[in-house]
Amino acid sequence: MPAVEIKPDMYWVGVNDRTTDLFEGLWPISREGVSYNSFVIKDEKTAIIDLAKAMKTDDFFGQIADITSLRDIDYCVINHVEPDHTGVLRILKEMAPDMTIVCTEKAAGLLEAYYGVHDNMKIVGDGDTLSLGKRTLQFFSTPFVHWPETMMTFEPSDGVLFSCDGFGGYGALQGTIFDDECQDQAFYERESLRYFVNIVAKFRVSVRKAIQKLADVDVRMIAPSHGLIWRAHPERIIELYQEWCDYPGTPGDLAVTLIYGSMYGNTERFMNAVAQGIAGEGLDVEIFDAARTHSSYMLPYLWTRRGVVVGAPTYEGALFPPVWEVIREARIKGVKNRQLAMFGSYGWTGGALRDLVKIVEPVKWNLVDSLEIKGGANSESIAQAAAFGRRFAVTLKEG
Ligand SMILES: Cc1cc2nc3c(=O)[nH]c(=O)nc-3n(C[C@H](O)[C@H](O)[C@H](O)COP(=O)(O)O)c2cc1C
Ligand SMILES: [Fe+2]
Ligand SMILES: [Fe+2]
Numbered sequence: 001m002p003a004v005e006i007k008p009d010m011y012w013v014g015v016n017d018r019t020t021d022l023f024e025g026l027w028p029i030s031r032e033g034v035s036y037n038s039f040v041i042k043d044e045k046t047a048i049i050d051l052a053k054a055m056k057t058d059d060f061f062g063q064i065a066d067i068t069s070l071r072d073i074d075y076c077v078i079n080h081v082e083p084d085h086t087g088v089l090r091i092l093k094e095m096a097p098d099m100t101i102v103c104t105e106k107a108a109g110l111l112e113a114y115y116g117v118h119d120n121m122k123i124v125g126d127g128d129t130l131s132l133g134k135r136t137l138q139f140f141s142t143p144f145v146h147w148p149e150t151m152m153t154f155e156p157s158d159g160v161l162f163s164c165d166g167f168g169g170y171g172a173l174q175g176t177i178f179d180d181e182c183q184d185q186a187f188y189e190r191e192s193l194r195y196f197v198n199i200v201a202k203f204r205v206s207v208r209k210a211i212q213k214l215a216d217v218d219v220r221m222i223a224p225s226h227g228l229i230w231r232a233h234p235e236r237i238i239e240l241y242q243e244w245c246d247y248p249g250t251p252g253d254l255a256v257t258l259i260y261g262s263m264y265g266n267t268e269r270f271m272n273a274v275a276q277g278i279a280g281e282g283l284d285v286e287i288f289d290a291a292r293t294h295s296s297y298m299l300p301y302l303w304t305r306r307g308v309v310v311g312a313p314t315y316e317g318a319l320f321p322p323v324w325e326v327i328r329e330a331r332i333k334g335v336k337n338r339q340l341a342m343f344g345s346y347g348w349t350g351g352a353l354r355d356l357v358k359i360v361e362p363v364k365w366n367l368v369d370s371l372e373i374k375g376g377a378n379s380e381s382i383a384q385a386a387a388f389g390r391r392f393a394v395t396l397k398e399g
Pocket of ligand 3: 085164165225
């Protein structure tokens with residue numbers, strides 16, 4: 001995608017990644033893609049802010065070369081050392097040997113560790129500024145949004161915040177980079193939530209601190225390093241991130257995530273009856289087969305919805321493994337205070353429920369109800385499952 005001027009003499013350059021199948025080697029993005037946004041500011045001094053993953057380097061450097069000679073780059077601001085923003089740093093350094101890298105002290109240590117880069121460095125701390133001529137850059141230390149070295153860079157005259165991972169999202173850019181030109185903002189909001197839960201939710205306290213720190217800053221455009229540039233409504237993505245940070249302390253939205261697994265279809269039969277019971281009480285229930293769905297897609301529902309219904313057979317004395325995995329992942333990410341119900345089929349002495357209770361105990365999921373059934377479904381057990389679903393929905397609505 002050709003460079004885009006976002007403000008006079010300030011440009012988006014970046015890589016639109018539609019070929020990586022797993023972000024961080026873990027989270028599926030083959031359908032959605034992701035962008036690595038980088039920015040060039042031309043002034044008496046030329047600066048580039050954040051880079052890209054080491055891919056499509058000809059395109060990336062070609063975009064920059066349309067704006068400025070690579071040799072003329074004076075400063076490279078590294079907000080965050082993760083390789084999705086620094087992969088091309090060594091190549092760029094070869095091409096711009098006089099360039100000074102601007103970063104936090106912690107980032108300098110990481111750049112040495114990952115790339116052996118240590119010369120031409122300018123270390124900046126919270127509140128420091130760097131004059132480019134007409135424009136000045138200001139740096140805000142925002143540790144753990146997403147790594148310990150992370151900072152954000154602010155350009156006060158146009159109010160542009162280069163927030164790196166903060167306020168970012170999955171989703172390759174679809175012909176425009178701006179919120180107000182985008183015809184499907186819902187896609188980016190959905191993918192920002194999935195990105196938030198997958199990548200930064202673990203650091204939500206730090207994200208909240210960063211948002212507080214920015215409260216008095218006159219931000220008029222949010223330019224993250226993944227996803228849309230929010231220029232019409234920068235407050236929209238800040239509000240969303242704030243809301244998402246706050247979920248673990250709230251009861252969650254009045255709706256249900258139903259996560260199930262089944263080897264031979266018995267638990268699945270109960271699942272359909274349970275879902276009928278819940279839906280019959282007017283609650284939305286999102287159903288996932290844990291063995292066939294990546295946790296990346298289930299976690300946003302677990303993050304935001306009040307009710308969790310787990311359907312799992314007993315497997316080797318424990319919870320059916322794919323269900324165990326997603327619940328454990330939710331616990332690690334910090335999904336808290338959920339209302340939980342569990343059902344499933346077992347063969348001899350069971351154990352799935354006991355295992356689930358142990359997993360969620362530290363994160364205060366409240367077990368409201370359970371229904372473990374020996375063997376297969378019959379009309380009586382199906383009726384029990386439907387009643388179980390209805391009871392859970394009623395409890396949620398009352399609570
Ligand atoms: C590999 C395997 C391990 C199992 N381990 C246990 C177990 O430890 N305890 C138990 O009560 N049932 C165990 N079962 C029996 C299942 O829980 C039982 O067949 C159940 O009805 C399966 O439900 P599903 O049709 O939803 O897969 C096991 C079944 C399989 C295939
Ligand atoms: Fe990151
Ligand atoms: Fe990133």
